[in-house]
Structures are given as C-alpha cells and as structure tokens.
Amino acid sequence: MDRNALLAERFEENRPRLRAVAYRMLGSPAEAEDAVQEAWLRLSRAGDGGVDNLAAWLTTVVGRVCLDMLRSRTARREDTYGEHAPEPPAGGPDPEQEALLADAVGLALLVVLETLTPTERLAFVLHDLFGVPFDEIAPIVGRSPDAARQLASRARRRVRADPAAADPETPAGREVVEAFLAASRGGEMNRLLTLLDPDVEVRIDQAAGARGADAVARFFAGRAQAARPALVDGVLGFAAITGGELRVAVRATLVDGRITALHAVTDPRLLAEMVVTLVE
Incomplete structure (x- = not known):
C-alpha cells in the first residue's frame, strides 16, 4: 500500500x-x-x-x-x-x-x-x-x-x-411533533401554521428548502404519511421507514412550543451512519 x-x-x-x-x-x-x-x-x-x-x-x-x-x-x-x-x-x-x-x-x-x-x-x-x-x-x-x-x-x-437540556424526549416536545405529523398527513394548513414558528426553515441534506410558516406548511401538507416520531442522533424529530429501510430522518428544533427548524436527511450514505430510534 x-x-x-x-x-x-x-x-x-x-x-x-x-x-x-x-x-x-x-x-x-x-x-x-x-x-x-x-x-x-x-x-x-x-x-x-x-x-x-x-x-x-x-x-x-x-x-x-x-x-x-x-x-x-x-x-x-x-x-x-x-x-x-x-x-x-x-x-x-x-x-x-x-x-x-x-x-x-x-x-x-x-x-x-x-x-x-x-x-x-x-x-x-x-x-x-x-x-x-x-x-x-x-x-x-x-x-x-x-x-x-x-x-x-x-x-x-x-x-x-x-x-x-437533560432530556431530549420531553413529553411537550413529543406532543408538538405528533401534532405536526398528524396535521401534515391530514393536510390541515391552519393547524400546521399554529405549530410552526413564523420564521421556520427547512433544510434538505445540504440544500436550503422552504422558509417561513406558510411555505413550510404548504410543503408538508398531505405529506409525512409514513413518518413517525423519533430520536434522530439524539435529537427529537421524525423518521420515515418503509420496507424496513430508513428513507428520511428529520431533526426538529422547538422553541416555546413551536417548530423553528427542520433538517431532513435523505442521503443514503448519511442515513446509514445515523442513530434513529422510533418514539412510541
């Protein structure tokens, strides 16, 4: 060598x-x-x-x-x-x-x-x-x-x-994530807007995605059908697993009961190195 x-x-x-x-x-x-x-x-x-x-x-x-x-x-x-x-x-x-x-x-x-x-x-x-x-x-x-x-x-x-800071899985945080996923699956725009910070931002892998509550709500409305609450590298968020394979992992940042940022990882190489645990 x-x-x-x-x-x-x-x-x-x-x-x-x-x-x-x-x-x-x-x-x-x-x-x-x-x-x-x-x-x-x-x-x-x-x-x-x-x-x-x-x-x-x-x-x-x-x-x-x-x-x-x-x-x-x-x-x-x-x-x-x-x-x-x-x-x-x-x-x-x-x-x-x-x-x-x-x-x-x-x-x-x-x-x-x-x-x-x-x-x-x-x-x-x-x-x-x-x-x-x-x-x-x-x-x-x-x-x-x-x-x-x-x-x-x-x-x-x-x-x-x-x-x-001692608990990444606080009940209040889980409730927000669960409510967000339910509103997303049901396409409930008004409910999504109440859960999102006005300046919320979405990033997908290395690229910037939607920004602002209205744009992010429209982006997620009707989606997240397979998503479930999860700890993603120790960070509360959600993940989509289909056919036994992790497809998407999303970290969420919450402040004062609202989602201020969502970072989605879809790159298979990065997903393979992540620790994702579904939250029941």
Whole structure:
C-alpha cells in the first residue's frame, strides 16, 4: 500500500469521531461534513510526518475549523443585524459509543449550545463530551489551559441551568411533533401554521428548502404519511421507514412550543451512519 493510500486509511479510521465532534460543535450534518473534509485536505497536503498522535492532531484541526465556522456564522449575523444583533441562537467508530454520545446531546442541549460563545462551545464539547484535555484545547482557542477550563466551566453552568437540556424526549416536545405529523398527513394548513414558528426553515441534506410558516406548511401538507416520531442522533424529530429501510430522518428544533427548524436527511450514505430510534 502506498503512502497516500495508507494516510487515507488512517483518516477514515478517525472519520466517525471527527464527524461526531464537528456535528456537536456546529449542529449541522452538512457543515460537519465540510469541516471533516477540510481536515482531510489539510492532512493530505501536510502529511503525517512528525505527527505522534494522529487522532489528537485531527481533532485539533477539526476543532479549529469548527471554531472558524462558528465565528464566521456570528460575524454574518452581526453584518445582517448591525448593532441590534441578537445573541447567537439558541465519537469514536464503536457504534455503542456513538449511540451513547448521541443520547448525551439531545435537542434541548443543542439549543443551549447555540447560546454559548464559539470558544465556550468548543471547550465544553471537546472536554465534556469527548474527553480532550485542557492543555490540548488551550492552543485551539488561543488561551491558557486554566482559561480553557474556565470557558468549559462557564458553558457547563449554562447548560445545567436549563433543566430541559437533560432530556431530549420531553413529553411537550413529543406532543408538538405528533401534532405536526398528524396535521401534515391530514393536510390541515391552519393547524400546521399554529405549530410552526413564523420564521421556520427547512433544510434538505445540504440544500436550503422552504422558509417561513406558510411555505413550510404548504410543503408538508398531505405529506409525512409514513413518518413517525423519533430520536434522530439524539435529537427529537421524525423518521420515515418503509420496507424496513430508513428513507428520511428529520431533526426538529422547538422553541416555546413551536417548530423553528427542520433538517431532513435523505442521503443514503448519511442515513446509514445515523442513530434513529422510533418514539412510541
């Protein structure tokens, strides 16, 4: 096996964990894939010469890429809203560990993570969810290990302050999802509009879909015939399984009893790597 092929093989061994880190940093499967791909490009250019711990090196690279993406995301909001800018909106290859990690980051926690600053989010995710030591986190955020520890501690306090963050499967959330699916199957436009935030947005794989309650309601009216409530990578949503095969998985974001975002995954390759559990 030539050196490039060996390098690619070693990278693929780390890909599941890198994707898990990036998803929990960014909250978007598409952006997570972009971050992981950027890590591969950097590795393929630099090679692994002088890298004693490739897994740690790749985690550092993905962490820095995600941090840049989060900062860019915040800057775009500031450019859009000016001085009245709102606050930022609120894994390893072992399948068992992946499932545990998915359970650890449910819908409510992802919403809370969105309220953290980029550096707080990175410090918390890398340390508390993936066990990366603070002396490795410190160079990524440009702080001392003690300062990185304080970032994670501050983030941890904010996460724990939200009691809903502990449970991705709250009854209230399930009721909203169940009502949405029932209204969708029945084509009940008025009911759909009461369940959707006025600025709700739908994303399908890596592409933007419908935006705004009226457009999203029209998009879903009469659909979701085979969909059932589910936990999708630990996030409350719904999934369609036909013929024993997962066809679509949708993560839902709920705020104050309304759906503010829906992210649908239809790519078979991504679906095969997701943890989807139907909620009875």
